[in-house]
Each structure stands twice: as C-alpha cells, then as structure tokens.
Amino acid sequence: MLAEIITIGDEILIGQIVDTNSAWMAQKLNEEGIRIKQISSVSDDKQHILKALAEAAQRADIILITGGLGPTKDDITKLTIAEYFGVGLVLNNEALQNVENIFKRYNRPLLEVNRKQAEVPANCEVILNNNGTAPGMWFNVAGKIYVSMPGVPFEMKNMMEDAVIPKLKQTLKLPVIIHKTILTVGEGESFLAEKIADIENDLPPNIKLAYLPKMGQVRLRLSAYGGDETSLQDKLEQFAGRIIERVGANVVAGEDIPLEKVILNYMAQREFTLSVAESCTGGYVSHLLTQHEGSSQVFLGGAVTYSNDLKENILGVKNETLYQFGAVSEQTATEMAEGALRQFKSDFSVAITGIAGPGGGSEDKPVGTVWIAVAKAGKTVAKKFTFGNKRLQNIERSAVGALFMLNTLMKES
Amino acid sequence: MLAEIITIGDEILIGQIVDTNSAWMAQKLNEEGIRIKQISSVSDDKQHILKALAEAAQRADIILITGGLGPTKDDITKLTIAEYFGVGLVLNNEALQNVENIFKRYNRPLLEVNRKQAEVPANCEVILNNNGTAPGMWFNVAGKIYVSMPGVPFEMKNMMEDAVIPKLKQTLKLPVIIHKTILTVGEGESFLAEKIADIENDLPPNIKLAYLPKMGQVRLRLSAYGGDETSLQDKLEQFAGRIIERVGANVVAGEDIPLEKVILNYMAQREFTLSVAESCTGGYVSHLLTQHEGSSQVFLGGAVTYSNDLKENILGVKNETLYQFGAVSEQTATEMAEGALRQFKSDFSVAITGIAGPGGGSEDKPVGTVWIAVAKAGKTVAKKFTFGNKRLQNIERSAVGALFMLNTLMKES
Numbered sequence: 058m059l060a061e062i063i064t065i066g067d068e069i070l071i072g073q074i075v076d077t078n079s080a081w082m083a084q085k086l087n088e089e090g091i092r093i094k095q096i097s098s099v100s101d102d103k104q105h106i107l108k109a110l111a112e113a114a115q116r117a118d119i120i121l122i123t124g125g126l127g128p129t130k131d132d133i134t135k136l137t138i139a140e141y142f143g144v145g146l147v148l149n150n151e152a153l154q155n156v157e158n159i160f161k162r163y164n165r166p167l168l169e170v171n172r173k174q175a176e177v178p179a180n181c182e183v184i185l186n187n188n189g190t191a192p193g194m195w196f197n198v199a200g201k202i203y204v205s206m207p208g209v210p211f212e213m214k215n216m217m218e219d220a221v222i223p224k225l226k227q228t229l230k231l232p233v234i235i236h237k238t239i240l241t242v243g244e245g246e247s248f249l250a251e252k253i254a255d256i257e258n259d260l261p262p263n264i265k266l267a268y269l270p271k272m273g274q275v276r277l278r279l280s281a282y283g284g285d286e287t288s289l290q291d292k293l294e295q296f297a298g299r300i301i302e303r304v305g306a307n308v309v310a311g312e313d314i315p316l317e318k319v320i321l322n323y324m325a326q327r328e329f330t331l332s333v334a335e336s337c338t339g340g341y342v343s344h345l346l347t348q349h350e351g352s353s354q355v356f357l358g359g360a361v362t363y364s365n366d367l368k369e370n371i372l373g374v375k376n377e378t379l380y381q382f383g384a385v386s387e388q389t390a391t392e393m394a395e396g397a398l399r400q401f402k403s404d405f406s407v408a409i410t411g412i413a414g415p416g417g418g419s420e421d422k423p424v425g426t427v428w429i430a431v432a433k434a435g436k437t438v439a440k441k442f443t444f445g446n447k448r449l450q451n452i453e454r455s456a457v458g459a460l461f462m463l464n465t466l467m468k469e470s
Numbered sequence: 471m472l473a474e475i476i477t478i479g480d481e482i483l484i485g486q487i488v489d490t491n492s493a494w495m496a497q498k499l500n501e502e503g504i505r506i507k508q509i510s511s512v513s514d515d516k517q518h519i520l521k522a523l524a525e526a527a528q529r530a531d532i533i534l535i536t537g538g539l540g541p542t543k544d545d546i547t548k549l550t551i552a553e554y555f556g557v558g559l560v561l562n563n564e565a566l567q568n569v570e571n572i573f574k575r576y577n578r579p580l581l582e583v584n585r586k587q588a589e590v591p592a593n594c595e596v597i598l599n600n601n602g603t604a605p606g607m608w609f610n611v612a613g614k615i616y617v618s619m620p621g622v623p624f625e626m627k628n629m630m631e632d633a634v635i636p637k638l639k640q641t642l643k644l645p646v647i648i649h650k651t652i653l654t655v656g657e658g659e660s661f662l663a664e665k666i667a668d669i670e671n672d673l674p675p676n677i678k679l680a681y682l683p684k685m686g687q688v689r690l691r692l693s694a695y696g697g698d699e700t701s702l703q704d705k706l707e708q709f710a711g712r713i714i715e716r717v718g719a720n721v722v723a724g725e726d727i728p729l730e731k732v733i734l735n736y737m738a739q740r741e742f743t744l745s746v747a748e749s750c751t752g753g754y755v756s757h758l759l760t761q762h763e764g765s766s767q768v769f770l771g772g773a774v775t776y777s778n779d780l781k782e783n784i785l786g787v788k789n790e791t792l793y794q795f796g797a798v799s800e801q802t803a804t805e806m807a808e809g810a811l812r813q814f815k816s817d818f819s820v821a822i823t824g825i826a827g828p829g830g831g832s833e834d835k836p837v838g839t840v841w842i843a844v845a846k847a848g849k850t851v852a853k854k855f856t857f858g859n860k861r862l863q864n865i866e867r868s869a870v871g872a873l874f875m876l877n878t879l880m881k882e883s
Contacts (some may be wrong), residue, residue, distance in 0.1 A: 070506040071499030073682055075490050079511070084485025093483040094520070098492070105508070112525070192600075211860070269486055278550060324601055339760025340746075340753030343774045344480070347752025350828055350861055359757045361746070367771040371784060392503040401780060415763055447624070448763055448789040 058229060060086055060119035062096045063109050065134050066208055069098045073353060078123055078210055085217060089226065090234045090282065091119065091229045101125055106137045119225065124208030126191035128170040135457050137193070138205055139178035146176040149183050154191040159190055175455050181205075184220045188212045195224065202228065207369045232283045237293045237312035239277040241304055241463040246270050249277070249304065256299050263289075264296060272450075272458040274316060277304075309464050315458045317345045323467060324355040324405070331357030331463075332401035334393040335383065337411040337427060342456045357403050362393070372396030372408075383422070385410050390428035394439075398432050407431045407463045411442070427455045429460045438466060471642060473499055473532035475509045476522050477630045479621055482511045491536055491623055498630060502639065503647045503695065504532065515537055519550045530814050532638065537621030539584040539604035548607070550593040551618055555611060559589040562596050565605040594618075597633045601625045608637065615641065616624050623797055645696045649702055650710045651726035652690040654717055655874040659683050662690070662717065669712050676702075677709065685863075686870040687729060690717075722877050729873045730758045736880060737768040737818070744876075745814035746772030747785050747806040749797065750824035750840060755869045770816050775806070785809030785821075796835070800852045803841035807852075811845050820876045824855070826864045840868045843849050844875045851879060 062082055068074045076098060083093045087424075092115045099109045113120045139146055151177035160167045174190045177183055184193030184204070189212045196203040204221055206213045225231065236361030241249060246268045250257070257266055263283055269276040277298055281289040301308050310319045324331060333343050333356075340361045346352050358373040365384055368374040373396040374389055382388040393408035411427025420426035425444040430437055442458050444451045475495055481487045489511060489636025496506045504831045507530050514649035519538075526533045538547030566588035573580045582862050587603045590596055597606030597617070602625045609616040617634055629744040638644065654662060659681045663670070670679055676696055682689040690860035692709055695854055714721050723732045737744060746756050746769075753774045760817045771786040778797055781787040786809040787802055795801040838857040843850055855871050857864045 069493065070496055070509065071500045071507075072493040072495070073684075075488060075493040076509075077488050078487040080482065080488040082485070083483055087484045094513065095522075096483065096489075096511040100507065109508075269487075332780075335753075335756075339765070339769075340748075340756025340772070340774065341760075343753025344747075344757045347754075347774070347776065347826075348862060348865065352752070353776050353830075356752075356776050357773045358776040358784075359753070360784065361753065361760070361765050361771045363760065363769050363771040369812065371771075371773065400783065413760075417766075449761060451686075452761065 058091045058119065058231065059094045059117040060091045060121060060210055061094050061113040061117040063106075063113060063120065063122045064096070064098045064208065065101060065106060065122065065125035067100055070100055078208065078213055081210070081214065082121060082123075082217065085222060086119075088234070088236060088410055089222060089231055090280075091231070098443055101131050101133055103133060103137050103140070106134065107141055110138070110141050113304075117164070118201055118229075120201065120203045121221075122203065122205040123213055125208045126205065128174055128190070134205060135176070135178065138194070138196075138203070142178060142180055142196065144179040147179045148382065149175050149177050149192065151185060152177065152183050155192070156190045162462050173284065184216055184414075186216065187219075193220065195221075197228070222454070233286050233289065235281045235289050235293055236313075237279045237297045237311070239279075239297060239300055239304070239308055240274065240310040240312075240314070240316065240319070241277060241307045242274050242309050242316060242457060242464075244275070244304075244307050247405050249275055249307075253300055253303050256296065256303060257283070260296060261292070263294065270385050272453050273461075276313065277446070278313075286312040288373060306465065309461065315345075316464070318349055320464055321346065321349055321352055321355050322465060325351065327470070329355065329405060329470070330353050330357050332397045332403035332406045334397040334406060334408040335359060335361050336363060336368070336393070336409060337413040338452050338455050338459070339363065339408045341452050342407065342459055345456060345460070357369065357401050359397065359401070368393060371400065373400060385412055385426055385428055385443065387428055387430075390430035391432075391437050391439050394430035394432040394437055405431070405433050405463065405467060407459045409455050409459050411451065411455055413448045413455075414446050415448060425451055427451065427458070429455065429459045429462055431459070431466045433466060433470065436466070438462060471532070471645065472507045472530040472531040472829065472871070473504050473534060474507050474526040474534045476519075476526060476533065477509070477511045477621065478514060478519060478538035480513055483513055491621065491626055494535060494623075494627065495536075495630065499532075500633060501647070501649055502635060502644055503693075504644070514544050514546055516546060516550050516553070519547065520554055521552070523554050523616070531614055531642075533614065533616045534634075535616065535618040536626055539587075539618065539620045541587055541603070547587070547618060548591065551607070551609075551616070553590060555593055555609065557592040560592045562588050562590050563743065565596050566592065568598060568658045569603045597629055599612065599625055599629060600632075601628055606633065606715045608634075608861070609850065610641070621818060638854040646699050646702065648694045648699065648706055649726075650692045650706045650724070651687065652692075652710060652713060652717070652721055653687065653723040653726070653732070654690060654720045654731065655687045655722050655729060655870060655877075657688070657717075657720050659688050660689055662720075666713055666716050669709065669716065674705070677705065685866050686874075689726065691726075719878065722874065728758075729870065729877070731762055732871060733877055733880060734759065734762055734765055734768050738764065740883070742768065742818060742880070742883070743770050744768050744812045745770050745816035745819045747810040747821040748772060748774050749776060749781070749806070749822060750826040751865050751868050751872070752776065752826075754865050755820065755822065755872055758869060758873070770814055772810065772814070773813050781806060785811065785814060798825055798835050798839055798841055800841055800843075800854065803843035804845075804850050805854050807843035807845035807850055810846070818844070818876065818880060820872045822868050822872050824864065824868055826861045826868075827859050828861060838864055840871070842868065842872045842875055844872070846878045846879060846883065849879070851875060
C-alpha cells in the first residue's frame with residue numbers, strides 16, 4: 058500500500074520551519090505497513106495544490122495533506138480540495154459545535170471567519186479536532202483516500218492517532234503487522250549485523266528486520282506480517298529473545314523508547330534517585346531527562362560546572378586533582394560523580410567532563426576527548442571516550458555515552 | 471527566480487530522519503531572492519527520480535538535489551542524473567585526488583567503490599567536497615541549473631556556502647539583495663504589526679518587511695532589492711532605526727542571531743560572567759548557552775535543582791521560604807537567583823521555577839505557572855508568567871522569558 062504526504066504552506070518553503078510532521082507521519086504509516094512514495098511541500102497556490110493532488114493520486118492510494126486550514130485568506134486548502142473534487146462547501150454542525158465550544162472556553166467572540174472554519178467540502182467525512190478549530194477531512198473518491206489535516210503538529214498527531222490510522226486500518230483491511238523494537242547502544246550497524254547474521258538468516262519470509270541507527274544507538278526493529286496475531290507475537294518474541302541474548306550488554310531496552318526514558322522508568326520502579334554533574338555537556342543530559350513528564354520522581358537535580366571553581370565548590374572536586382590531572386581526566390570525572398552522589402544525596406550519579414570544541418584542545422587531549430564516570434554507593438566506574446571535532450555532536454555523543462554507562466551500572470542493582 | 475529542492479533517499483520517507491536540510495537551503499536561497507516552488511522527497515528509485523527531475527524542471531529554473539551519493543549500491547542518484555541528461559560517467563581527477571587524500575588521512579585502504587565516487591556525469595562541473603568523498607555536481611542544461619549534493623548536512627552546507635550560492639549569484643546575475651534582521655521578544659506578530667504600521671506604509675516598493683515568528687520571538691526582516699548597494703544599505707539602516715526606536719524594549723538584537731547568543735556576545739565583550747539556577751527548565755537554559763562555542767568565557771555553570779533539598783543545599787534558598795511560599799513563588803525564584811549569584815560568584819544570574827506539567831498543578835498554581843528572577847549585585851527582578859499545559863512548550867517559553875529578562879537587566883549595565 059502506497060501513500061503520499063503533501064504539506065501546504067509557505068513557512069516550509071521559505072525555511073522558516075522545519076517539516077517535522079512528515080517524518081512523524083511517515084514513521085506511523087510505515088509501522089502499519091504503508092510505504093510513503095513521496096513527500097511534497099507546496100505553496101499556498103491553487104493551481105500548484107491541484108497539480109500536486111493529481112500527481113500524488115497517480116502514484117499512491119492514500120494522500121495525506123497537512124496545512125493551509127487556518128481562518129485567514131491565504132489558507133486555501135479547503136476551497137482548493139473542494140474544487141479538486143468539483144463540490145461545494147457545506148456547514149458541518151458537529152464542527153461548528155466544536156468551534157463554538159473552543160471560543161466559549163477561552164471567552165472570545167466568535168467571528169464570521171471562525172464560523173467558516175466549520176464549512177467543509179460536501180463529499181467529506183469530518184474528523185473532529187479536539188485541539189483546535191479546523192476540522193480534519195476524510196475523502197474516499199475513486200478508490201483513493203485523501204485526508205486533510207491542520208499543520209499544527211499536536212492537532213495533526215492527535216487526529217492521526219485517534220482517527221486517521223484506525224480508520225485507514227479498518228477501511229483498507231490492512232494486514233496485521235506487529236513490531237518489536239530492541240534498542241542497542243555502543244555498537245555500529247555493520248558490527249551488529251555481523252553478530253546476528255545467522256539469526257537474521259533464520260527469519261521466515263513474513264518477519265523482517267530493520268536497522269535504524271541514530272547517534273551512537275541502533276534500534277533493531279522486527280516486523281511480522283499477516284496471519285494470526287498470537288502466533289505472530291510468539292514468533293517475534295522468540296527471535297527478539299535470540300537477538301537480545303546474542304547482542305548482550307549493548308541491549309538497553311526491548312521496546313521503542315528513548316535511552317533516558319529507559320533509565321527513568323527503571324529507577325522510578327525501584328525508587329532510585331539520580332543526580333547529574335555536567336561539564337562539557339552543559340545541561341544537555343539534565344534536559345534530556347527532564348523533558349519527560351514524571352522525571353521529578355527520579356531526578357533530584359544536578360550541577361553544570363563549566364568552571365573549575367564550581368567543580369570544587371558545588372561538587373567538592375579537590376583543587377589538587379584539578380591542578381595535577383586537569384579538568385578532563387579520570388580523576389576529575391570520578392570526583393565529580395562521587396561529589397554529586399555525596400552532595401545531592403542520590404542513589405546514582407553521572408559526571409561528564411570533556412572538550413566539546415572547537416577550542417580548548419591540546420596534543421594530549423584533543424577536541425572530542427571526554428571522561429565519563431558513573432557512581433553508586435561503593436562503586437564508581439570511569440571511562441574515556443574520543444569523539445570528533447564537532448561541538449554539538451560531541452555533546453550529544455557524550456550524553457549517549459553517559460546514559461549508557463548509567464544504564465549498565467543501574468541494571469546491576 | 472524559482473527553485474526546487476529534491477531530496478533522495480528512503481531515510482526521510484520512512485520517517486527515520488527529519489529533513490532539516492531543505493529548510494536550511496530554502497532559507498539561504500530565500501535570502502538571495504530565490505523562491506522555492508516545491509520541496510520533494512523521493513525514494514532511491516530510478517524512474518521516480520527521473521520523473522521528479524522532469525517535473526521540477528517544468529516549474530523552476532534551479533533544481534537542487536541532495537542525497538543518494540554514497541558508495542553503496544542503493545545510492546543511484548549519480549547514475550540516474552547521467553541517464554536524465556543522456557551522458558556517461560567520466561573519472562574526475564580532482565575528485566579522485568580528494569577521495570585519496572581523505573583515505574590517506576584516516577589511513578584506510580582505498581577500495582574500488584570509493585574510487586568510483588570520483589566518477590561523475592560527463593556534462594557536469596565538479597564542486598569539491600572538503601568534508602567528504604562524494605563530489606558535488608553542477609549542471610547547466612537548456613537554461614536550467616541542476617546541482618547535486620550529498621545529503622550529509624555539514625557537507626551540503628559547506629558546499630552551498632562556499633560554492634553553490636556564489637556560483638548561482640554569478641551565473642544568474644542575481645540582483646543585489648540586502649537584509650537587516652531585528653530580533654524582538656515578548657510581543658506577538660499582530661501587535662508589532664500594528665505598532666509599526668505607519669513605518670511599514672512608508673517603505674518604498676523595493677524594501678519588503680517579513681515577520682518571522684518563533685516561540686515567543688518575532689524576527690523582523692527588512693529586505694532591500696536592486697540598485698546601488700551603498701544607498702540600499704543606508705535606506706535599510708534608516709528604516710531599521712525607526713523600527714528599533716518604535717518597538718523599544720522588545721528589541722534584543724539588530725542582527726539575525728539566537729537570543730542566547732545576544733547575551734553571550736554582550737557579556738563576553740564586557741567580561742561579565744553568568745550563572746544559572748534552573749528548576750522547571752531542567753538544564754535547558756544551560757544547554758542553550760553551552761551549545762555555542764566560546765560560551766565558557768561567560769558561562770560559569772549552574773544548578774539544576776529539581777528537588778527542594780537541592781534548592782536549599784546548592785542555592786541556599788531558605789527552608790522557611792519553601793515552606794511558606796512554595797517552590798514556585800516570587801520569593802523562591804528571588805532566593806534562587808541571589809543564591810546563584812552568591813554561591814557561583816558570577817556578575818549575573820537567572821533563576822526559573824515553575825510547573826512544566828502535565829502533573830503538579832493546583833488551583834492556585836496551575837500547570838504553566840512559572841516564576842523567573844534575574845539578579846546582579848544590588849538588583850533582583852522577578853516576574854510571573856502563565857504559559858499553557860504542554861510540558862516542552864512550557865520549558866521553551868520559560869527559557870525565552872528568562873533570557874529576555876536577563877537581556878534587559880544586562881543592558882542596563
């Protein structure tokens with residue numbers, strides 16, 4: 058089954074916003090076995106939109122359209138789609154009710170332009186928007202499905218999850234697909250592939266394995282197609298079990314979640330607490346953890362100690378350690394981690410100190426040299442990493458390295 | 471002048487990566503007065519690529535292509551472009567030299583597949599890749615310009631800046647365009663538009679004003695077209711001056727740089743130092759600052775104090791303050807900022823405490839309530855913000871609010 062995504066609006070074409078919607082939609086459809094043939098971003102221009110719709114319909118069976126549904130004059134998606142199908146607009150009562158409720162809730166007067174948002178092409182089924190005033194629209198014409206949604210990410214995402222994907226599965230009677238994702242850290246794609254080559258060879262034709270690499274991590278996604286769900290599930294778990302056993306310590310999760318969430322979940326369940334001492338990562342590890350709701354149950358806080366003074370004052374790193382071994386050293390990383398454990402009274406701590414670059418490197422310690430230490434009562438582990446010369450990549454890779462070490466230490470407890 | 475962008479490769483179509491290249495390219499071209507008509511992401515499929523090239527050439531004069539230039543079999547962009555133009559591949563000596571140099575530098579053996587990377591369609595001009603093995607390719611055929619570049623962001627960006635944009639300007643004799651960007655914080659687009667309506671009306675036809683909003687900030691971009699560069703520059707500065715005067719305290723910069731960089735630059739110049747005390751932003755403000763090279767000149771560090779214990783222990787917030795007013799209060803924010811100033815011995819400090827959500831809200835202090843304080847010796851300013859109920863947005867908006875307050879206090883010094 059093939060789909061296309063069309064995003065409408067000038068914001069993407071002038072580079073004002075990055076199109077994150079399409080990647081999200083592509084991933085969700087991919088998980089249902091729907092392949093994306095093309096993603097097109099086009100301007101708020103009638104002829105251009107009409108042409109893009111016709112071209113997409115030639116290539117694919119499902120056409121998902123986002124954007125151009127606002128109340129202003131330059132939002133012409135709805136009128137253009139009506140013209141494409143040769144129908145007029147009609148007022149939809151449910152959609153009107155939704156608009157009225159939203160305006161009532163925020164105590165704002167309902168203008169005519171807002172009322173107009175409840176008008177939709179006569180041949181569509183309305184998909185209610187629980188988060189905004191523009192309704193989604195579903196069309197099933199000449200064997201092709203078209204869905205028009207707002208471009209606001211959380212409005213689109215809710216519609217996709219609550220309505221569009223279930224309706225696609227039902228309408229198209231999509232075959233059962235089950236996925237099982239294994240998150241690995243610390244080994245490259247080709248190394249992993251070699252390690253599990255024989256298991257991959259044993260996979261039956263209806264189970265596929267995909268390698269999804271991302272910044273020091275590789276997700277292994279097993280997908281099983283067709284037939285009976287329970288027996289598919291069993292088979293998937295069998296193969297996943299073999300892979301997990303083989304890959305061993307590089308496996309951090311048997312589900313599709315971010316690395317830091319693995320740590321938060323595990324620690325929350327065991328009522329462990331965590332603190333962080335960051336130098337070169339400059340708050341990035343703390344940010345990764347605290348972007349997740351509920352992180353306060355585990356994460357007590359931390360220190361961002363860019364200067365040596367703060368390493369001494371907040372974390373209790375000894376002056377002579379800094380003097381003798383330098384800020385980027387096994388000794389300093391160790392004292393930072395142990396200092397965090399002691400000062401912040403957490404069960405676990407992680408410390409990162411390195412040279413993110415582009416300045417600050419030396420022959421001994423070039424840009425990209427990073428020491429990471431993790432600690433719990435009675436045990437500290439420190440390790441040196443050598444990354445490259447790109448500042449942001451060094452920050453991200455250090456964070457992944459730190460979380461991976463923390464995961465290993467944590468799972469011993 | 472119209473351009474199109476075609477990105478080639480399955481990673482975008484399966485949602486594995488977000489296409490950030492296109493937005494960057496669109497922005498750069500836009501600044502040169504080149505409008506993007508369409509962005510298309512297509513798969514590594516010969517027929518599909520051929521069709522996309524032909525369609526783009528019908529709509530635009532410049533076609534920029536990224537991706538599919540790797541050494542593996544599924545990278546078919548080069549062969550497909552050769553077929554599109556009906557030419558064969560030839561070995562390019564300069565490109566080969568570049569490949570050989572890279573392999574020598576990393577001490578790896580040169581394989582035949584790598585040598586092949588130096589083969590290019592016979593009708594192209596090679597654009598050297600200083601950061602990788604795949605050469606860029608420039609075609610000028612039947613009045614249309616095609617440029618093929620690698621999909622690796624930093625390789626593409628360097629080629630665009632060093633070669634492609636200068637060559638486009640020269641080849642197409644693009645009219646002179648000068649931009650002047652004013653960064654404002656804290657007021658919405660429509661409010662600003664009303665405030666400067668008469669100035670906007672005074673603009674001559676060859677000067678355009680664009681409003682570019684982004685998370686609590688609006689960039690006002692003035693673009694002047696054609697004619698003599700010096701007199702354009704003068705006119706632009708005149709209008710920019712009037713806008714800056716009118717908008718007043720909401721203007722934070724007269725150039726196109728991120729808000730946190732405004733602060734780093736100003737403080738570096740005056741040798742001021744900064745520390746940060748974060749609760750609900752959880753390290754995000756520190757991360758924003760430290761992602762920039764040279765930030766260590768200004769940023770000493772900070773504390774991420776999620777727990778009340780750490781607010782007391784690291785920042786010296788009084789236990790009775792937390793008890794009496796709560797962690798999210800003017801008093802706590804003030805003591806956090808003053809504590810950071812005192813403990814971390816910086817010239818300036820900023821503190822953020824709030825309820826990012828989705829949990830933790832109450833009737834008194836609903837999710838989205840944030841107190842921010844900024845301090846320098848002898849002066850502390852605190853302010854309450856009420857954001858919405860989305861965790862990540864609350865974190866980002868709090869960071870913008872904090873940096874804006876810091877900017878205001880800093881510029882008094």
